[in-house]
Amino acid sequence: MSARALEAALHAHAEAVDAWLEAVLPEPRGHSAPLNAAMRYAALGGGKRVRAFLVKAVADLFDVADEPSLATGAALELLHAYSLIHDDLPAMDDAQTRRGKPACHLAYDQATAILAGDALQALAFEILAGPLLEVDDRTSRALTLGLARAAGPAGMCGGQMVDLLADGLDLDLAGIRELQAKKTGALIRFACEAGCLLGRAGDADREALLDYGDKLGLAFQISDDLLDVRGDAAAVGKDVGNDAGKATFVGLLGIAGAEAELKSLHSKASTLLDRFAERATLLRTLFGFVIDRSY
Amino acid sequence: MSARALEAALHAHAEAVDAWLEAVLPEPRGHSAPLNAAMRYAALGGGKRVRAFLVKAVADLFDVADEPSLATGAALELLHAYSLIHDDLPAMDDAQTRRGKPACHLAYDQATAILAGDALQALAFEILAGPLLEVDDRTSRALTLGLARAAGPAGMCGGQMVDLLADGLDLDLAGIRELQAKKTGALIRFACEAGCLLGRAGDADREALLDYGDKLGLAFQISDDLLDVRGDAAAVGKDVGNDAGKATFVGLLGIAGAEAELKSLHSKASTLLDRFAERATLLRTLFGFVIDRSY
Numbered sequence: 001m002s003a004r005a006l007e008a009a010l011h012a013h014a015e016a017v018d019a020w021l022e023a024v025l026p027e028p029r030g031h032s033a034p035l036n037a038a039m040r041y042a043a044l045g046g047g048k049r050v051r052a053f054l055v056k057a058v059a060d061l062f063d064v065a066d067e068p069s070l071a072t073g074a075a076l077e078l079l080h081a082y083s084l085i086h087d088d089l090p091a092m093d094d095a096q097t098r099r100g101k102p103a104c105h106l107a108y109d110q111a112t113a114i115l116a117g118d119a120l121q122a123l124a125f126e127i128l129a130g131p132l133l134e135v136d137d138r139t140s141r142a143l144t145l146g147l148a149r150a151a152g153p154a155g156m157c158g159g160q161m162v163d164l165l166a167d168g169l170d171l172d173l174a175g176i177r178e179l180q181a182k183k184t185g186a187l188i189r190f191a192c193e194a195g196c197l198l199g200r201a202g203d204a205d206r207e208a209l210l211d212y213g214d215k216l217g218l219a220f221q222i223s224d225d226l227l228d229v230r231g232d233a234a235a236v237g238k239d240v241g242n243d244a245g246k247a248t249f250v251g252l253l254g255i256a257g258a259e260a261e262l263k264s265l266h267s268k269a270s271t272l273l274d275r276f277a278e279r280a281t282l283l284r285t286l287f288g289f290v291i292d293r294s295y
Numbered sequence: 296m297s298a299r300a301l302e303a304a305l306h307a308h309a310e311a312v313d314a315w316l317e318a319v320l321p322e323p324r325g326h327s328a329p330l331n332a333a334m335r336y337a338a339l340g341g342g343k344r345v346r347a348f349l350v351k352a353v354a355d356l357f358d359v360a361d362e363p364s365l366a367t368g369a370a371l372e373l374l375h376a377y378s379l380i381h382d383d384l385p386a387m388d389d390a391q392t393r394r395g396k397p398a399c400h401l402a403y404d405q406a407t408a409i410l411a412g413d414a415l416q417a418l419a420f421e422i423l424a425g426p427l428l429e430v431d432d433r434t435s436r437a438l439t440l441g442l443a444r445a446a447g448p449a450g451m452c453g454g455q456m457v458d459l460l461a462d463g464l465d466l467d468l469a470g471i472r473e474l475q476a477k478k479t480g481a482l483i484r485f486a487c488e489a490g491c492l493l494g495r496a497g498d499a500d501r502e503a504l505l506d507y508g509d510k511l512g513l514a515f516q517i518s519d520d521l522l523d524v525r526g527d528a529a530a531v532g533k534d535v536g537n538d539a540g541k542a543t544f545v546g547l548l549g550i551a552g553a554e555a556e557l558k559s560l561h562s563k564a565s566t567l568l569d570r571f572a573e574r575a576t577l578l579r580t581l582f583g584f585v586i587d588r589s590y
Contacts, residue, residue, distance in 0.1 A: 026448045031464060031473070035456035036448055086413060091405035110386035111459050114409065115452050118381060118416065122447035125420045129439035137432035144424035144439050152417035153321045153331055157410050161330035164406050169326060178326070 003292065006285040013056060013073075014049040020074045024127065038108045038116035039123075043081040046099030050290070051076045051191045054216070057282045058195025058209055068135050072143060072194050075127035079151055080187055082120035085113050087160060121151070135198065142197050150190035159183025171247045177218070180249075184224075185217035192216075208272045212283065215269045220290050222258050222265075225250040227293075262291050298587065301580040308351060308368075309344040315369045319422065333403045333411035334418075338376040341394030345585070346371045346486045349511070352577045353490025353504055363430050367438060367489050370422040374446055375482055377415035380408050382455060416446070430493065437492050445485035454478025466542045472513070475544075479519075480512035487511075503567045507578065510564045515585050517553050517560075520545040522588075557586050 021043055028037035052073025059069040088095040088103040089110060095103050105113035127133060128144045135143075149155055159182025162169070171179065192213030196206045225248040250258045269287050273280040316338055323332035347368025354364040383390040383398040384405060390398050400408035422428060423439045430438075444450055454477025457464070466474065487508030491501045520543040545553045564582050568575040 031460065031466075031470065032448065032453040032456040032477075034460070035453060039448065082413075086409055089406075089409065091409060111384075112456065114381055114384065114386060115456055115459075118377075118412070118446075119448040119452035121413065121416055122443050122450075122452065125439060126443035126447055129436050129443060137436045141424050141432045141435045141439075144420060144436075148417050148421035148424060151413075152421055153327065153334060153414040155417075157414035157417065158327040158330060161327040161407065161410055164410075165326065165329070171326075175326065182327075 001281045001285045003285065003289060006282070006289050009282070010048055010050070010053055010289075013053050014047070016070060017049045017052045017074050017077055018044055020070055021077070024074070024132065025123070034108060034112050035115050035119060038104055038112045039120055041107055042085050042098075042104045042113075042116055043078055043120060046101070047077070047081075049073070049077055050220075050286075051080055051187055054188065054191035054213070054286070055194045055198075057286060058192050059198045060282070061195070061205075061209075061276055061279055062199025062201055064195070064198045065134075068133060068198050069195070071127060071133045072198060073191070075124040075133075076147065076187065076191060076194065078120045078124040078127070079147060082117040082124070083151075083156055083160070083187075085117040085120070089113060092160075092164065139197055143194055146190050146193050146197065150186040150193075155182055155186035156184075159186065166247050169247075173249075173252050176247055176249060176252060180218060180221040181214065184221050185214060188217035188220065189213040205275070208275055212269050212272045212287075215265045215272070216287055216290060219262055219265045219269075219287065222249045222262055223291055223293065226255065226258055229255065266291055296576045296580045298580065298584060301577070301584050304577070305343055305345070305348055305584075308348050309342070311365060312344045312347045312369050312372055313339055315365055316372070319369070319427065320418070329403060329407050330410055330414060333399055333407045334415055336402055337380050337393075337399045337408075337411055338373055338415060341396070342372070342376075344368070344372055345515075345581075346375055346482055349483065349486035349508070349581070350489045350493075352581060353487050354493045355577065356490070356500075356504075356571055356574055357494025357496055359490070359493045360429075363428060363493050364490070366422060366428045367493060368486070370419045370428075371442065371482065371486060371489065373415045373419040373422070374442060377412040377419070378446075378451055378455070378482075380412040380415070384408060387455075387459065434492055438489055441485050441488050441492065445481040445488075450477055450481035451479075454481065461542050464542075468544075468547050471542055471544060471547060475513060475516040476509065479516050480509060483512035483515060484508040500570070503570055507564050507567045507582075510560045510567070511582055511585060514557055514560045514564075514582065517544045517557055518586055518588060521550065521553055524550065561586055 025040050025043060026036040028040065055073040055076060056069040084098055085104045087093050088098055089105055096106065097103060104116060124147065125144060128147060129140055133140060151157065159179055162179045163183055166179065169175065189210055192209045196209055201209065229250055253261060266287055270284060273283055320335050320338060321331040323335065350368040350371060351364040379393055380399045382388050383393055384400055391401065392398060399411060419442065420439060423442060424435055428435060446452065454474055457474045458478055461474065464470065484505055487504045491504055496504065524545055544556070548556060561582055565579060568578055
C-alpha cells in the first residue's frame with residue numbers, strides 16, 4: 001500500500017467520522033446555543049482522525065462491521081477534541097491556534113470553552129453506552145471502562161499534569177516516556193484496545209496490537225517533537241516552537257537520536273504485525289505515515 | 296421519621312461515601328501527585344452527599360444491596376464534585392470558597408483544578424463501568440448512559456451555559472425552570488433513575504420516582520436561592536449574595552411566592568410517594584429536610 005493510498009483512506013474515513021459526528025452533536029439552538037456551537041467548532045472539520053482510523057484498522061483485522069467501528073472511533077475523537085480545548089486554555093498551554101483556526105477559547109470565551117470540553121467528554125461516554133453503538137452490553141461496558149481509564153488520572157489527565165510540571169521535574173528519558181505514555185499514548189493504546197474489544201480478539205492478538213499501539217503512540221510523540229523543532233506553524237496548523245526549553249525526546253536524544261529511535265520503533269512494530277501477515281497492511285503503512293508526516 | 300433521625304442517616308451515609316471514595320481515589324504519588332491531591336481535596340470531606348443518599352433511598356424501595364447503591368452514589372458525587380470545581384473557576388462563577396474551604400483553583404492553581412475536574416468526570420464513568428460496581432452489564436450500561444445524558448449538553452453543562460448567559464437572556468419563569476432542570480435538576484433526577492435501574496423498578500414506580508426527583512431538584516434550587524438571600528457565608532460554606540441581579544426563583548416570585556411554591560412542591564411530591572406507603576418515609580423526610588435546611 002502506498003503512502004498516497006493511505007492518505008486517501010485516512011481522508012475518506014475522516015469524512016465519515018465528521019459526517020457521523022455532525023449528525024450526533026447537538027444543534028446550536030435554544031438558550032444554550034453557544035455551548036453547542038463551541039462543541040461543534042472544536043469537534044468538527046479538523047484533524048486527521050488518526051485515532052478513529054486506528055480503531056477501524058484494528059477492528060478490520062477481525063471483520064467487525066463498519067458502524068460500531070465508526071461510532072467507537074467518533075466517541076474517541078470527541079474525547080480527544082475535549083482534551084485539546086482544555087489543553088489550549090490560558091491556564092494550561094495558552095495556545096492561540098488549533099487545527100488551523102483560533103483556539104476554542106478565542107473563538108468563543110474561556111467559560112464556554114471549558115464547558116464545551118466538559119460536555120464533549122460526557123457525550124463521548126453517552127455514545128459508548130447509548131443505542132447508536134450497536135454492540136452487546138458487555139462490549140459497551142468494556143469500551144466505556146477502557147476509555148475512562150485512558151482518559152482519567154492514570155492516563156491522559158495524569159500525563160497532562162506531568163507535562164505542566166515538566167519544567168520543574170528535570171525528567172530523564174524514562175520520565176519523558178511515562179509522560180508520553182499517559183498524555184498521548186493512553187488514547188492511542190485505547191484505539192487499539194477498542195478494535196480488539198469490538199473484534200473479540202484473542203489474548204495473543206490483543207497483546208501484539210496493544211504493544212503496536214504503544215509503539216505507535218511513542219513514535220507519534222517523537223515525530224511531533226521533531227515537527228515542533230522543524231515545522232512551520234501554517235503547515236502544522238497549531239503553534240510551534242512551544243517546546244523549546246521543555247524536556248522532550250528531541251531535547252534528550254538530539255534530532256539524529258530521535259530519528260534513530262523512530263526507525264527502531266518502526267522495525268519492532270513491523271515484527272509485531274507479522275502474525276497478521278498481509279491483513280495488517282493498513283497498520284504497517286499507518287506507522288510509516290506517522291513517522292514520515294511533515295504536517 | 297424525625298428531621299434529626301434523617302440528619303443522622305444522611306451523616307452516616309456521607310461517611311460511608313467518603314470512606315468508599317477515599318479507597319478509590321488515586322493516591323497523591325508520583326509525578327502527577329498534585330492532580331491526585333486536588334481530586335481528593337475537592338471530592339472528599341465535604342458536602343451532605345444528598346445525591347448519593349437519594350440513590351440509596353430510592354434503591355432501598357426495591358431492596359437493592361448496599362454495595363451497588365453506594366458505588367453508584369459515589370460515582371455521582373464525583374461527577375457533582377467535578378462540576379463544582381469547574382463552576383468555581385475564575386472564568387465561570389469566580390467563587391472563593393466551597394464547602395467551607397478555599398475553592399480548588401485557589402488551594403491549587405487553575406490548571407490543576409481544570410484537570411482535577413476532568414479526571415473526576417472520567418473516574419465517575421470508570422466506576423460505573425468497572426468491576427467495583429457489582430451489577431450486570433445491562434445495568435452498568437444503562438447507568439452510564441443515564442449519567443452521561445444528565446451531565447452533558449442537554450443536562451448539567453447545558454444548564455451551566457444558560458446560567459452564565461442568564462443576565463443577558465431576561466429569562467421568565469419557564470426559562471428559569473428549564474435552567475434549573477438542567478443545571479441542578481438533571482443530576483438529582485439521575486439519582487432517582489439510578490435507584491430505579493438498580494432496583495429494576497416497573498414503569499409506573501419509575502415514573503413516580505422521576506417526577507419526585509424533578510420536584511425535589513426544583514425545591515432544592517428554590518431553597519438554595521432563598522439561602523443565598525438570607526444565609527450567611529460561614530454557615531452555608533460557600534459564597535452567598537452572588538445571585539443578586541440574576542434571574543432566580545426568588546427574584547421572580549418574591550420570598551413569599553418562593554416559599555408558597557416550595558409548599559406546593561412538597562405536597563405534590565408527597566402524593567407521588569403514596570404508592571410506596573410507609574416504605575417511602577426516608578424520601579418524604581428528605582423532601583422536608585431540603586425545604587427546611589438553613590445551611
